[in-house]
Amino acid sequence: MTTVDALFSLAGKRALxxxxxxxxxxxxxxxxxTAGADVICASTRADDARATADTxxxxxxxxxxxGADLSTREGALALADAAERAAGQVDILVNNAGxxxxxxAVEHALEDWDVxxxxxxxxxxVLSQRLGRGMIARGAGKIINTASLLSFSGGIxxxxxxxxxxxIAGLTKALANEWARHxxxxxxxxxxxxxxxxxEALRADQQRSTEITGRIPAGRWGEPDDMAGAVIFLASRAxxxxxxxxxxxxxxxxxx
Numbered sequence: 001m002t003t004v005d006a007l008f009s010l011a012g013k014r015a016l017x018x019x020x021x022x023x024x025x026x027x028x029x030x031x032x033x034t035a036g037a038d039v040i041c042a043s044t045r046a047d048d049a050r051a052t053a054d055t056x057x058x059x060x061x062x063x064x065x066x067g068a069d070l071s072t073r074e075g076a077l078a079l080a081d082a083a084e085r086a087a088g089q090v091d092i093l094v095n096n097a098g099x100x101x102x103x104x105a106v107e108h109a110l111e112d113w114d115v116x117x118x119x120x121x122x123x124x125x126v127l128s129q130r131l132g133r134g135m136i137a138r139g140a141g142k143i144i145n146t147a148s149l150l151s152f153s154g155g156i157x158x159x160x161x162x163x164x165x166x167x168i169a170g171l172t173k174a175l176a177n178e179w180a181r182h183x184x185x186x187x188x189x190x191x192x193x194x195x196x197x198x199x200e201a202l203r204a205d206q207q208r209s210t211e212i213t214g215r216i217p218a219g220r221w222g223e224p225d226d227m228a229g230a231v232i233f234l235a236s237r238a239x240x241x242x243x244x245x246x247x248x249x250x251x252x253x254x255x256x
Contacts, residue, residue, distance in 0.1 A: 002237075006237070007236060007237050007238040008035060008232055008233070008236045008237075008238050009035060009036050009236065009237075010032060010035040010036040010037035010092070010232070010235060010236055011036035011037075012036070013036070013037045013038070013091040013092055013235070014037065014038045014039075014040070014087040014088065014089060014090055014091050014092070015029070015032045015037045015038070015039050015040065015090070015091065015092035015093070015094060015235065016039075016040040016042060016079075016083045016087075016090045016092070016093050016094065016127075016131070017029040017032070017039060017040070017041060017042065017094040017096060018042045018043075018068070018070060018079070018094065018095055018096050018097035018123070018127070019042070019043065019096040019097035019098060019146075020039075020041035020042055020043055020049050020052050020096070021041070021043035021044075021048035021049045021051070021052060022048075022196075022197065023194075023196035023197060023198075023224050024096060024146065024191060024194060024196060024224050024227050025043075025052075025094075025096040025097070026041075026052045026224065027224035027225050027227050027228060028094055028096060028227050028228070028231040029041050029052050029056065029094075030052065030055060030056060030059075030228075031225075031227070031228035031229075031231055031232055032092065032094075032231060032232065032235060033056040033059055033061040033063070034059065034228075034232075035232045035235070035236065036061070037061065037091075037092060037235070038056075038061050038062035038063065038087060039052075039053070039056050039061065039062075039063050039064075040063075040064045040066055040083045040086055040087055040090070041053045041056070041063060041064065041065050041066065042066045042067070042068050042070075042079055042083070042097070043065075043066075043067065043068075043097075044067060044068070044069060044070075045067045046065045046066055046067035047065070047067075048067075049065040049066065049067075050065045052065070053065040062087075064083075064086040064087065066079060066082045066083060066086065068082070070097045070118075070119050070123035071099075071115050071118045071119045071123075072118065073118070073122055073123075073126050075123075076122070076123040076126035076127050076130075077126060077130060079127065080126075080127055080130040080131050083131075084131075084134075089134055089138075090131045090134065090135075091135070091140070091141060091142065092141070092142045092143075092144070092235045093127060093128065093131050093132075093141075093142070093143045093144070094144045094146075094231065094235075095123065095124035095127060095128065095143070095144070095145045095146060095168075096146040097119060097120075097123060098119060098120045098146060098161075098164075098198075099115065099116055099119045099120065100116065100158060100160075100161045100198050101113075101115070101116055101158070101160055101161070102157050102158055102201060103157060104157050105157075105159045108159055108160060112160060113159070113160040116160035116161055116164055117160060117163065117164050117167075120161070120164035120165065120168065121164045121167045121168060121171070124145055124168060124171065125171060128143050128145075128171075128175055128186070131143075132175070132179065132184060135179075135182070135184045136179060136182040136184055139182060139183050140183050140184070141179075141182075141183070141184040141185075142184070142185055142187075142234065142235045142236075142239075143175065143184065143185070143186040143187070144186075144187055144188065144189060144231060144234045144235060145168050145171070145172050145186070145187070145188040145189075146168070146188065146189055146191070147165055147168045147169050147172070147188040147189065147190040147246050148161075148165040148168075148190055148191065149190060149191075149192055149193070149248075149250060149253060149254065150162045150165045150166070151165040151166055151168060151169040151188075151190050151246060152169075152190070152254065168188060169188060169190075169246050172186055172187060172188040172244060172245075172246060173244045176243040176244030176245075177244065179243075180243050180244075183240075185234070185239060185240065185242060185243040186243055186244065187234045187239065187242060187243060187244070187245045187246070187247065188245070188246045188247065189227065189230050189231065189234065189246075189247050189248075189249055190246050190247065190248045190249065190250070191222060191226075191227060191249050191250065192216065192222050192248070192249060192250025192251050192253045192254075193212050193216065193221050193222060193250070193251075193253065194221060194222040194223065194224060194226070194227075195221050195222070195223055195224070196224065199221075203221070215253060215256050216250070216251045216252060216253050216256075217251060217252030217253075217255065217256060218251030218252055219251075220251065221251075222249065222250070222251055226249060226251075227249060230247050230249050233247075234247065
């Protein structure tokens with residue numbers, strides 16, 4: 001009988017986490033390390049991810065800080081190359097890097113639309129395709145995308161972000177359908193309202209923040225560490241028969 005420790009152990013696995021310098025990305029990178037994974041920590045600048053890598057190394061795991069501009073396809077491909085040079089292979093890919101531009105749709109600059117879609121969606125597909133080839137060849141792999149509550153609803157003043165997160169949910173299912181037979185599971189985590197840089201403007205709006213908190217059954221905004229259990233589950237053997245799923249971590253928001 002398989003033990004709980006064996007089901008959730010990531011010993012011997014190497015993970016790439018994008019957007020790992022702070023917030024949800026840092027929390028997920030550190031969580032994977034606590035389960036035994038070595039982690040490539042990616043951010044726009046390598047220096048930004050060094051603190052995350054240092055924390056992981058201090059806990060006894062290997063870690064690398066890598067810089068990449070994920071607003072371009074070339075940057076995503078360069079990151080995949082750098083990750084494999086550093087770690088040898090990538091067993092777990094966490095496509096977490098993202099950006100947001102807040103502007104009413106009639107004022108939403110096309111340049112903002114482009115940078116949001118390239119960063120949030122294109123980079124996830126390019127990295128999944130590039131690193132997924134190795135996973136398919138080895139017959140094992142885990143890809144975890146960061147979706148959003150805006151994968152299910154429209155939001156306000158964030159048309160590009162909403163479009164990208166709806167697309168992430170669809171991409172997760174499309175890749176899962178193709179790669180399940182190769183023992184590569186592709187899933188997503190949809191965080192609820194979390195205390196991160198992306199939600200700073202919402203939290204600063206007292207009325208909006210109070211409205212949001214009032215709808216969350218847990219009665220609080222999420223913290224980055226609330227992502228730890230979900231990412232370890234989806235990266236481990238415990239989820240080998242789970243694929244194409246969008247796991248909501250929202251304190252009950254979607255159930256209200």
